[in-house]
Amino acid sequence: MARSFMNKLLILLMLCIGMISTSLHAQQPGGTFTLGNKQFLLNGKPFVIRAAELHYARIPREYWEHRIQECKAMGMNTICIYLFWNLHEQQPGVFDFTGQNDVAAFVKLIQKNGMYCMVRPGPYVCAEWEMGGLPWWLLKKPDLQVRTLADPYFMDRTKQFLKAAAGQLAPLQIQNGGNIIMVQVENEYGAYGGDQAYMEAIRDAVRGAGFDKVQLFRCDWSSNFTKYKLDGVATTLNFGAGSNIDNQFKKFQEVYPEAPLMCSEYWTGWFDHFGRPHETRSIESFIGSLKDMCDKKISFSLYMAHGGTSFGQWGGANSPPYSAMVASYDYNAPIGEQGNITDKFWAVRNLLKNYLNEGETLPDPPAEKPVIEIPAFSLNETASLFDNLPAVKKSQQIKPMEAFDQGWGRILYRTSIPASPNKRKLVITEVHDWANVFINGKQVGILDRRRGDNTLEIPATPANAQLDILVEATGRVNYGKAIIDRKGITEKVELTDGNKTTSLENWSVYNFPVDYAFQKQHAFTPKKTNGPAWHRGTFTLTETGDTFLDMSTWGKGMVWLNGHNLGRFWKIGPQQTMFAPGVWLKKGQNEVIVLDVDKPTQTTMAGLKQPILDKINPDESLSHRRKDQNLDLSKENVINQGEFPAGDGWKEVSFDKAYTGRYLCFEALSAQKPGDPLTTVAEIELTGADGKSISSLKWKVIYADSEETIASNSTADKVFDSQESTFWQSRSTGASPAQPHQFVLDLGENVAVKGFRYLPRSDKKPNGMVKNYKVYFKATPFHF
Numbered sequence: 042m043a044r045s046f047m048n049k050l051l052i053l054l055m056l057c058i059g060m061i062s063t064s065l066h067a068q069q070p071g072g073t074f075t076l077g078n079k080q081f082l083l084n085g086k087p088f089v090i091r092a093a094e095l096h097y098a099r100i101p102r103e104y105w106e107h108r109i110q111e112c113k114a115m116g117m118n119t120i121c122i123y124l125f126w127n128l129h130e131q132q133p134g135v136f137d138f139t140g141q142n143d144v145a146a147f148v149k150l151i152q153k154n155g156m157y158c159m160v161r162p163g164p165y166v167c168a169e170w171e172m173g174g175l176p177w178w179l180l181k182k183p184d185l186q187v188r189t190l191a192d193p194y195f196m197d198r199t200k201q202f203l204k205a206a207a208g209q210l211a212p213l214q215i216q217n218g219g220n221i222i223m224v225q226v227e228n229e230y231g232a233y234g235g236d237q238a239y240m241e242a243i244r245d246a247v248r249g250a251g252f253d254k255v256q257l258f259r260c261d262w263s264s265n266f267t268k269y270k271l272d273g274v275a276t277t278l279n280f281g282a283g284s285n286i287d288n289q290f291k292k293f294q295e296v297y298p299e300a301p302l303m304c305s306e307y308w309t310g311w312f313d314h315f316g317r318p319h320e321t322r323s324i325e326s327f328i329g330s331l332k333d334m335c336d337k338k339i340s341f342s343l344y345m346a347h348g349g350t351s352f353g354q355w356g357g358a359n360s361p362p363y364s365a366m367v368a369s370y371d372y373n374a375p376i377g378e379q380g381n382i383t384d385k386f387w388a389v390r391n392l393l394k395n396y397l398n399e400g401e402t403l404p405d406p407p408a409e410k411p412v413i414e415i416p417a418f419s420l421n422e423t424a425s426l427f428d429n430l431p432a433v434k435k436s437q438q439i440k441p442m443e444a445f446d447q448g449w450g451r452i453l454y455r456t457s458i459p460a461s462p463n464k465r466k467l468v469i470t471e472v473h474d475w476a477n478v479f480i481n482g483k484q485v486g487i488l489d490r491r492r493g494d495n496t497l498e499i500p501a502t503p504a505n506a507q508l509d510i511l512v513e514a515t516g517r518v519n520y521g522k523a524i525i526d527r528k529g530i531t532e533k534v535e536l537t538d539g540n541k542t543t544s545l546e547n548w549s550v551y552n553f554p555v556d557y558a559f560q561k562q563h564a565f566t567p568k569k570t571n572g573p574a575w576h577r578g579t580f581t582l583t584e585t586g587d588t589f590l591d592m593s594t595w596g597k598g599m600v601w602l603n604g605h606n607l608g609r610f611w612k613i614g615p616q617q618t619m620f621a622p623g624v625w626l627k628k629g630q631n632e633v634i635v636l637d638v639d640k641p642t643q644t645t646m647a648g649l650k651q652p653i654l655d656k657i658n659p660d661e662s663l664s665h666r667r668k669d670q671n672l673d674l675s676k677e678n679v680i681n682q683g684e685f686p687a688g689d690g691w692k693e694v695s696f697d698k699a700y701t702g703r704y705l706c707f708e709a710l711s712a713q714k715p716g717d718p719l720t721t722v723a724e725i726e727l728t729g730a731d732g733k734s735i736s737s738l739k740w741k742v743i744y745a746d747s748e749e750t751i752a753s754n755s756t757a758d759k760v761f762d763s764q765e766s767t768f769w770q771s772r773s774t775g776a777s778p779a780q781p782h783q784f785v786l787d788l789g790e791n792v793a794v795k796g797f798r799y800l801p802r803s804d805k806k807p808n809g810m811v812k813n814y815k816v817y818f819k820a821t822p823f824h825f
Contacts, residue, residue, distance in 0.1 A: 072215045074157075074222040074256050076275055081301045081340060083157075083222070090222075090303060091393060092119035092159055092342035096168065097147040098128050099349030099370055102140065103624040104380060106150050107407055111376050112346050113154055114406035115386055116393025119222070120151045121159040121305075121342045123166045126202045127176040128355070131448070133198070136205045145209045152213070152220035159258075159342065161225040162206045162247070164199040165233075169312045169357045169366045172526065173228075173519040177448040180441075180527050187524060188230070190239050200246045207251030216254035224252045225305075226274055231265030232763060233521065240271050260305040262765060263289045264691060264800075267296060276300060279344075281308035281766035283326035283804030286333040288689060304334060306344035308766060309385065310373025314364045315515070316491070316613040317754040319655035321373045324388045326804060331389070335396045343389070347380065348372035350620045353606035354449035354555045357519030358474075360526070361737055362758045363490045365474065365515040367616040368608030369654055378620055378652060379587050380410050410623060413586035415648025420578030420635060423644075424563035425570040426453075426511070426553075427482065434550045441473070442514065442529035442552075450599075451553040451638060452529045454510045456545050460502055461538050467497045468542075470532040472512065475597070477573065477638055479509040484572070490515075493741060508545070510534070511573060513597065513638050515609060521763050523738055553636075557604045560634050573638045578646065580633070585626040588648035589618035593656070596639025603631055612639070613660055617653035665745040665757050665784070672744055672783055673824045674706065674817060681816040687713050689803060689810075695796040699730040702818045703791050704743075707760075708783045710813040720747075720782035721809030723768040724800040725760045730793045737761040739789025744825070746783050747771035757784040768802045770809055785823055794818060 072084045080087045093112035100108055109120060124144060130136050138144060151158045165188055166174040179185055179195065186192035213219030226244045244257060258275040261268075266276060276297060280289050290302055309327055311320035334341050348370035351357075358365040371378040375386040386406075394403050430453070434445055442452050458480075467478065474490040478497055488494035514528035534545045553559070565577050590600065592610040600607040600619050603626065607619040633646060680700050685692045705727070709720040727735040745757035748769060755770035771782045801810045817823070 071218045074215050076256065076301055078299050079301060080338070089338050089396070089398060090119050090159075090340035090342070091117050091396075092121040092340075093117040093346030094121045094306070094342055094344040095347055096123055096349060097144060098125055098141070098355065099351060100347070101622045101624050102143070104410070104622065105147055106154070107410065108347050108376065108380060109151055109154050109156065110404070110407045111380065111382065111386075113156055114404050115346065115375060115390050116397070116403060117156065117343075117346065118398065118401065119157040119159060119342070122147070122161065123168050123170075123174065124160065124162040124206050125166065125168075125170055125174045125355075126164055127171060127174055129205070130176055130202055133178055134201075138205075138209050145213065148210060148213050148219070148221065157215070157220045157222045158213070159223045159225070160210060160221055161228060162203060163228060164202060164243070166228050167520055169370065170351065170519055171355050171357050171449075172517040173357065173524055175524070177443060177517065180443045180525065181446075185525060188227075188233055188239065189236060190242055196242065199243070200250070203246050203250035211251035211253075214252065214255040221255055223256045223258050223275070226257050226259045226271065229261055229279065230259070231261035231268040235268030237269035237271070240269055244271055244274055258305070263292060264765065266293065275303075277303040277305035279306035279308075280304060281803065282310070282322040282330065283806065284330050285689065285805055286330055286337065286339070290339075301340065302337070303340035303342075305342050307331065307334070307341045309343050309345060309375060311767070312372060313367045313369065313615055313654070314359070314754065315367055315611050316657060316660050317364070317615065317756075318657060318750065318752075319615040320754055324385050327385065328388050328392060329805075332392055335392065343375070345370070345372040345374040347376035348374045348378060350378055350608065352608050354609075356516045356609060358516040358526075359520055359762060359764075360518045360523035361740055361761060362742075363474065363518070368610070368619060369616045369652065371652070371654055379412065382406060382409060411586035412650045413584065413588050413623070413648065414650055415580055415582070415588055417645050417647040418578055418580040420576040420633060420644045420646065421567060422565040422577040423568060423570050424565045424575040424577075426573040426575070426638070427509075429563040429575075430551045431553065431559075434552070436548045436550055437546050439530050439532070439534050439545070439548055441527035441531045443527055445550055445552055447552045447554060449514060450555045451511060451513045453551040453553070454512070454530060454534070455549040455551070456508050456547055458502065458506050458508045458536060458545065460504045460506070462501050462503070463538055464501055465499050466537040467499050468535045468537060469495050469510070469530055470535075471495065471530070473526065473528045473531055474515040475513045477511045479511070481506050482509070482572070511638060522736065555599065555606060557601050557606065560601055560636065571640070574636075576635045576637060576641070576644050578633050579630050581630050582626060582628055585628060586623040588621045588623070588626075588650070589652045590621050590633070591618055591647050591649050591653070593617040593653065594643035594645060595635060595641045596637045598635060598637040598639070601634045603627065612658055614657040615655050617656050618649060620652065621648065659750070664750075665742045665748060670744070670825050672706070672746065672785065674708070674783075677706070677817045677819070677823065679815050680818050682814065684813050685713075685799065685811055687810070689801050692799045692801075693796065694799070696794070699793045699795045700818050701791055701793045702820045703788050704819055704822055705786045705788065705794075706783055706817040706823060708781050708815040708817070709811045710781050710815065712780065712808075713810040713812045714807050717808060718771070718777045718779040719773060719809035720771045720780060720811060721768045721802045722760045722799065722811065723765055723802050724763070724798075726798040727792075727794050728796045728798065730795045732795070735788075735792055735794065737763075741787045741789070742784055743787045744783070744785040744823070745769070747778050749773050760784065761786075765800060765803050791820055
């Protein structure tokens with residue numbers, strides 16, 4: 042009896058101690074983080090931010106703390122995070138901040154490990170993420186406008202999301218005893234527009250949502266941060282590996298002479314596109330500029346410190362030109378996709394150990410996660426896509442995916458076409474993004490948005506025939522004016538027979554979403570199939586660990602492992618493996634389902650210990666020069682020629698008058714460095730008669746005499762991709778051809794041009810910077 046009483050008393054005492062401890066933790070005193078004279082102040086003392094960008098959505102929750110600890114061991118004192126609106130509100134008004142989406146838990150883990158946090162809630166974030174973080178269902182509004190006050194619907198939904206996000210994170214502001222020291226307003230808005238009223242409204246919405254105590258900041262580039270001002274908000278700059286630090290901050294310090302300096306995104310590497318070479322940035326180019334910032338006590342955030350993986354449907358795309366991102370977001374970052382520690386990690390750690398703030402120590406990195414091999418296994422059960430169609434929807438006119446309340450995945454359009462003894466042309470406006478076309482179940486061709494495909498020749502049909510167009514969405518545009526990116530077929534489908542063109546109608550529509558519940562419901566059999574299909578297989582494990590599923594024999598589609606969507610794959614590379622986290626594997630039997638909308642060469646798979654991120658199967662149709670094609674400029678008129686001054690930064694040229702045309706040729710005659718055979722161009726902007734930049738959304742490169750596609754992703758379309766850190770480079774591998782080097786643009790329509798702006802490469806290397814040049818411009822195509 043006495044023992045029972047004492048046990049109850051002990052339990053009661055322990056509960057009281059726990060309640061007191063919890064109460065003390067909840068009521069811990071708040072701190073301050075403010076802007077001082079040329080420095081940040083943490084609790085009144087100078088503080089240099091050394092931040093690591095991590096995205097909780099790209100890391101399995103079980104690995105969150107591991108990655109945070111790796112960043113701390115690398116020398117970081119802060120973690121910087123994006124919030125992805127479209128992840129948390131996948132249907133209007135339905136917010137999810139649980140499980141993998143529990144961002145508050147992620148921030149608390151950062152605090153647990155003695156680090157501060159910078160939060161970037163958008164509403165727009167870019168991040169090579171689907172639609173830049175904006176939710177797909179906004180596109181159901183036909184006249185949608187984004188990142189502007191002109192659309193009250195967009196602004197209202199933005200405020201609702203910010204309020205929901207602040208509901209999760211506002212209690213964690215440093216003033217409340219949390220670790221959030223800064224919150225960002227929008228993201229790189231200067232690269233999109235310059236509407237100060239819009240940015241002021243977003244700033245006020247962030248404050249009104251509940252981030253009412255923390256220091257706000259905004260980020261832009263050194264070339265565009267002056268497009269607007271934002272009172273009460275700190276200004277920071279973004280730039281990449283190898284940048285000249287003094288040049289990047291020169292104009293900034295003239296405008297804000299007393300402001301703290303911060304590079305809010307120091308790009309440690311770059312992201313990969315399907316069909317393009319794997320991107321890397323050398324340690325040498327990366328570490329030098331980082332040391333410059335450390336020496337000058339400039340705060341920074343490494344974008345990315347660890348990239349992770351764009352699982353599921355979340356990988357985005359760039360446009361113009363359209364180019365989708367692979368699932369791996371390895372980014373050539375210091376911490377690899379699997380959490381592996383790289384040479385770049387050690388280079389950063391060895392540098393930053395010399396720049397720690399007072400009282401800081403550098404912990405050892407945590408043990409790396411185990412990696413396993415999985416012997417080859419077969420996916421010997423199949424379910425034909427055409428034999429497992431979902432419920433049909435009827436539509437008189439062709440409509441995009443969003444009109445059928447579908448956010449992601451594949452969509453099948455079916456109709457009947459009349460008999461004809463002739464070959465005919467099928468014209469689709471527009472394919473977003475990849476279409477497999479069938480007549481009576483037989484494949485007749487593929488249309489690829491990357492190539493600008495819109496026309497396909499179809500065979501004669503002696504009787505009325507069934508037309509099927511299976512469209513796969515490969516990521517919504519996440520950057521620039523093309524971000525309004527509806528999927529499927531966006532406008533119309535026409536059939537041309539001789540001189541007669543008919544718009545096709547009376548469509549049956551079938552939706553194929555990306556959730557696992559939809560994939561597993563099909564009737565799988567041992568029967569083989571040659572067309573688009575699901576393939577299912579199993580393997581057995583006695584021990585689990587991270588692995589990389591080898592997809593090199595598969596065509597195009599998506600993979601699910603034990604119900605988890607690993608993301609998109611495509612045989613063109615450069616990524617040929619899919620990261621499979623060990624925490625998503627289990628001892629015993631494991632299931633893999635692959636939806637392949639193209640043609641696998643083998644339906645087998647294995648788990649590798651190392652990823653394959655750098656193997657491309659070149660698509661020659663993406664080259665901007667056909668075999669034996671040579672540009673003839675001998676009879677063309679030069680509208681402008683001159684010499685650019687040496688040095689980086691934008692160079693502006695005005696013509697003697699406005700010229701009207703559609704086809705523009707830029708010819709580089711020499712480089713700034715004598716004897717240098719290379720030509721590099723980061724960006725070309727054309728200015729109209731009104732002095733404003735001409736939209737590049739309709740532009741195409743139709744010729745480039747030379748471009749680097751092996752050593753780097755430096756094709757000629759980089760001259761108008763709105764990415765200042767990427768550039769066109771003439772071929773540097775093998776025998777490098779000397780100048781002149783030319784590229785030819787088709788602007789898509791006749792426009793009046795009064796001048797242009799040229800941006801050289803922005804890293805410290807002078808190679809290929811243009812000195813002498815000529816410009817040709819005309820209404821008719823050039824001769825080859």
